[in-house]
Amino acid sequence: MTKLAMFGGAPAVTRGTPQSSWPVVTDQDTEAVLGVMRSGRFTAASAGEQEIRSLEREWAERVGTAHCLAVANGTAALTIALAAAGVGRGYEVIVPALSFVGSALAPLHVGATPVFVDVHPSTFNLSPDHLAAAVSGRTAAVLPVHLHGLPADMDEILAFAGQRGLVVVEDVAQAPGVRYRGRITGSLGDLGALSLNVSKNLPTCGEGGLLTTGDPELADRAELLRQFGERLGGRGERPYVSHAPGWNAKINAIQAAFTRSQLTRFDEQRAVRDRNVTRLLARVAELPGFTAPEVPADREHGWHILRFRVRPEAFGLPESRASVLRAVTVRVMRAEGVPVSRYQTRPLSEQPIFADAGAPSRALDVSVTRAVVQDSFVLQRIHLNPGAGDLLERVAEAFSKVWEHRAVVANMADSHTPDRTPA
Template sequence: MSAAPAGAPGADRLAALGGTPAVARRLRAAHWPVVTDLDRRAVLDVLDGQALVSDTNGETAVSRLEDRWARFCEVPECVAVSNGTTALATALAALGIGPGDEVVVPSLSFVATALAPLHQMAVPVFADVDPVHFTLDPASVAEQITERTAAILPVHLHGRPADMDALGDLARTHGLAVVEDAAQAHGALWRGRRTGALGDAAAFSLQVTKNLPTCGEGGLITFADPATAAQARRIRQFGEDIDPGRERRYLSHRLGWNHKMNAVQAAFTLSQLDRFADYEAARQSQVTRFLDRIGELPGVLVPTAPAGGSHAWHILRLRFDPAAAGLPGSAAAGYRKALHRLLRAEGVPVSRYQLRSLPRQAAIADRVGFGAGYPWAAATAAEPAPRTAVADAIIEDSLTLQKRHLAPDAGPALDAYADGFAKVFRNLDVVARMALA
């Protein structure tokens, strides 16, 4: 099934009203990650060997992945852990962030960004985000810094690097640590430098939906300082020191957890990393072509790469302005809701992804924390009030595309999605009526 060409009889009849969907059914499924025989062989090689865990003496798939990712990011050290959330928490712990500290985080992000400080008994303080790039607004961060602030946690949201120049200046002025949440930004560039090399530490997720995946869950942490990385290795292994060539002594030198990555996960990611550059090149070409097309539609704000850098395009978030589309009487939420329904009917797999900003999530807003309101209950003073105006507006008027554009053969699907957008926008009168219903 395919859409009739524009101008043909019935070509513009919306699928929600009985027309033919713009996107053929075969183009709607998400095929990510791409799993090849090479990936299967890498996993089987680990299963056929003896080095199944990261604390095995000698070289393992985990240590090889750490070395390779450190070289890729051009940083001194990388530490592999069990997932992206433990990567964030471990990085904060290794930098000494803990009770009594505040960590400035963006109001728009996946909830793990706010949970990681809480897991260290630190208080997350919420700054607002840029309305175009969706990353931390440095001016809002400056307003949230107090004498208790210990770190800034910028998120390279959806794959677009945050303004690390301005945020780095703030950190240096106030003596703060910078931990990048690069969970969605593998390989993205800021002023010619890769994410992972722009702060004191950076956390990457290898969860199976990410641009660089493992076969389940996994995480990587990069460090600018080898001594801090050594602390992270202790933290992931019960506070122990695991030294190559030396028998394990079972001595814990500090509070630690069991945050290790296993060798099967690492081997799968190493195999995926062999193809990462090719997949990224295809994504840059196909996604930018798609965004160029829909960016010409009235009132559609598309994401962009930073000057002198790049966007990883992990998620594509699109904002919709009804006034700019010639529908000034439509409220943002109603307009977005109408577009959501009509685009989905055309076979364009848009979704909302987030329904509320971080400080409005129950896990944060209820302040139950560790059973008795901690860490907030232990704070010597109230933290600054959350800044959420822009984040809330973005959630109200935006939709996202996830996963469908990540594979190297996603070009035909993206072209069809652009056809679906164009078809809906040729029927803005219908959108307007639905938005007011």
């Protein structure tokens, strides 16, 4: 039996193992950025600027929507989408209880109230079963999040929203270009909001976002809200005429050029990533102590984040020790050289902004979300690089070592008290 690294054994991921950074920056990306620097055209207001407009056109064509607007970041895209759809003060927006806080802040930014609903225990996405209980006379929109790269149950969500006249705004931050029943995320709802943050599967060199829609009226209102209520149009001089109380939420041409360059390798990288991750998950799925992500047959997965749940009963522990077992497993895995972490440590409804600061919100029972954040940990970024195949084989070895030493791990978990257990 191999020895755990935390007790003197060799770590599964050694210093000599190639570490995979993200994003992969090539000479092509650098040249794209330098091209903007040489042109002197840095913003959408620059006469003759083409990088931003080209990115918008290329992404709209890829997604299958008539319109795409590039904006400053993913949260700005969500906020503008809600505002363009007429969601504002006095309205409610249904949001999954498990997501990045930006999904819940966007409704606040337009004066609406987020209503938190529980998620499915294996997809981690908003559960359509909870929608009916969340609706009130003030409900205006549903904001499903394609969490970790897996599309939500959009047909069920769209049918529910359509029966009640609700707007559907997709949070596509973690699932760009992913197919759901033959269609691509960002084209499923009334509007889609994508993040181009440097950590995302389709990155820019910092922050950025894309807003997609097939509705010309929504696109027109979103364009006004992006920059001071102005219509730029791309022709002639800037008019300096405001038609709506818009924000300053523009992307710049350097960011657009970088993303356009990344987009040329997007499909190839996705295919390799899918093969690498699928091999890892197949090995983890063989270990009874862990629940690995699964993909329904009717959709793809973008694999932005990999979430694993621990199974206390397989370690001979009661369910009440789930959070402690997760914490001990994280310690053991990190000692093995695997940079596992937690993505969200509480339901959104329990974030201080809602629980303590008094921001308007409403929450249903979110017990599934609470259980998921207590008993799961994640792998982020290192698997995004298409060269991470060998590294992920070592990660699989680390999982195997934990299971091989399950009696030791269980004893550690059983002896810890929750307040002494590392997060």
